[in-house]
Amino acid sequence: xxxxxxxxxxxxxxxxxxxxxxxxxxxxxxxxxxxxxxxxxxxxxxxxxxxxxxxxxxxxxxxxxxxxxxxxxxxxxxxxxxxxxxxxxxxxxxxxxxxxxxxxxxxxxxxxxxxxxxxxxxxxxxxxxxxxxxxxxxxxxxxxxxxxxxxxxxxxxxxxxxxxxxxxxxxxxxxxxxxxxxxxxxxxxxxxxxxxxxxxxxxxxxxxxxxxxxxxxxxxxxxxxxxxxxxxxxxxxxxxxxxxxxxxxxxxxxxxxxxxxxxxxxxxxxxxxxxxxxxxxxxxxxxxxxxxxx
Ligand SMILES: [Zn+2]
Numbered sequence: 441x442x443x444x445x446x447x448x449x450x451x452x453x454x455x456x457x458x459x460x461x462x463x464x465x466x467x468x469x470x471x472x473x474x475x476x477x478x479x480x481x482x483x484x485x486x487x488x489x490x491x492x493x494x495x496x497x498x499x500x501x502x503x504x505x506x507x508x509x510x511x512x513x514x515x516x517x518x519x520x521x522x523x524x525x526x527x528x529x530x531x532x533x534x535x536x537x538x539x540x541x542x543x544x545x546x547x548x549x550x551x552x553x554x555x556x557x558x559x560x561x562x563x564x565x566x567x568x569x570x571x572x573x574x575x576x577x578x579x580x581x582x583x584x585x586x587x588x589x590x591x592x593x594x595x596x597x598x599x600x601x602x603x604x605x606x607x608x609x610x611x612x613x614x615x616x617x618x619x620x621x622x623x624x625x626x627x628x629x630x631x632x633x634x635x636x637x638x639x640x641x642x643x644x645x646x647x648x649x650x651x652x653x654x655x656x657x658x659x660x661x662x663x664x665x666x667x668x669x670x671x672x673x674x675x676x677x678x679x680x681x682x683x684x685x686x687x688x689x690x691x692x693x694x695x696x697x698x699x700x701x702x703x704x705x706x707x708x709x710x711x712x713x714x715x716x717x718x719x720x721x722x723x724x725x726x727x728x729x730x731x732x733x734x
Contacts, residue, residue, distance in 0.1 A: 447722055448697040450507050450655070451715045452478030453707035464489075465496050468504040476711055480509045480701045481545060487513060487535045494542035501544070507699060508543050509657065510585070512536035512550035518570045519553035519563035519598050526570050529553075533574045533587070540585035547588040547657055549617045552607065553598040563598050568610045575612050587614040588657060593622035593670025600626065601640065605647045616644065617657050621673070621703070624682035625665035631682030637690055655697040660684065660714065661704040662734075675706045676713050676734045684734045685727050688718045 452471060460470045464481070471479060479501070483489065489497070501508050513536070516529040533550055540548045552571070555563045575587055589607045592599030601623055608614045623640070624631040631637060644652040662680035664672045674680045691698060704710035717730050 445692055445722060446695055447692065447718065448655070448695055449691050449718055450478040450699045451711045452476045452480065452506065452699070452701060453711050454480045454511065454659070454701050454703045455482035455707065457708040458706065459708060465493070465500055468497070468500040468506040471506050471708070472504040474708065474712065475715065476708060477505055478507045478509070478699050478701065480511050480549065481543060482511050483536060483539065484511050484514050487532065487539055489539050489543070491542050494539055498542065498544045508545040509547045509549060509699065509701065510536060510540040510543060510545040512548050514551060516550050517553040518567035519555065519558060521556050521558070526566070530570055530574050533571070534577055537574070537578045537583045537585050537587070538581070541583045545585055547586040547615055547617070549588045549590050549657070551592060551597065551599065552589045554596055555598055560598070560603070564603050564606060567598055568607055571607065571611050575614065579613065587611055588617040589614065590617040590659070591619045591622050593619065593625040593663065593665070595626060595669045605644070608648050608651060614651070615657060616648070616652050617659065619659040620682055620687065621659065621661050621663035622670060625663045625670040629665070629681055632686070633683070634686040634689055637687050641690070653697065655699045658698055658700045659703050660700055661702060661710065673703060673705055675704050676710050684714060684717060685721075685730060688714070688721050689727065691718060692721045
């Protein structure tokens with residue numbers, strides 16, 4: 441008999457759960473109550489969590505075994521044509537790292553930038569240099585959280601999988617954020633089978649190794665796209681891709697350590713659904729019988 445597989449995956453919502461009303465400090469207890477154990481704190485409009493509040497959230501998260509991450513402001517563009525935008529982006533990312541440090545969030549997720557009029561190669565190099573400066577300042581301030589460039593869903597955005605891999609190779613204290621729906625949308629619907637996911641995981645292993653894993657930081661939802669890439673997020677069960685079961689299957693089989701953040705319009709409900717799928721695969725349920733869930 442083969443030994444039982446162990447599940448090393450955490451699930452949680454991107455931001456305050458829809459079913460929760462009240463102060464963010466109480467979110468970790470709510471998540472534990474419903475069976476989740478990760479939370480991506482959203483600071484996407486502005487960074488407004490003060491130090492004492494952050495420390496309170498940190499304590500609550502620990503007490504309830506909720507792993508925290510933080511999403512930095514959308515108003516970041518490290519490949520802008522305007523020098524002042526790049527400067528402001530550095531400040532914002534550094535501030536986000538500081539808040540994340542107080543929260544003891546393990547990673548700060550951010551959108552690297554837009555190509556604008558630049559050639560992709562040039563945009564990438566400019567962004568890497570700017571982000572490296574932030575990494576350097578963060579190191580001097582002894583900020584622990586990792587710097588997490590996200591794979592982006594629109595073709596106008598800096599952040600293809602290859603570009604994110606290159607950033608992580610160059611930037612100290614960084615980790616890729618695998619937004620699989622974004623990869624799916626940007627590349628025209630490529631994530632349908634186990635092989636499709638394995639290809640990406642093998643590439644990460646080869647190119648960046650350990651830095652990408654333990655845990656792998658993942659965003660998941662269903663996504664609608666056009667020839668320009670991402671259009672709209674959808675809940676599970678509406679017939680959109682990417683497929684979740686093949687990824688869940690790998691996680692169980694390979695005992696992959698991962699954090700899955702649900703960016704579905706129904707946030708925590710789909711986080712729970714994904715958890716249910718993974719747990720059922722672990723129990724040996726047929727994947728066919730689970731397909732109706734996604
Ligand atoms: Zn994002």
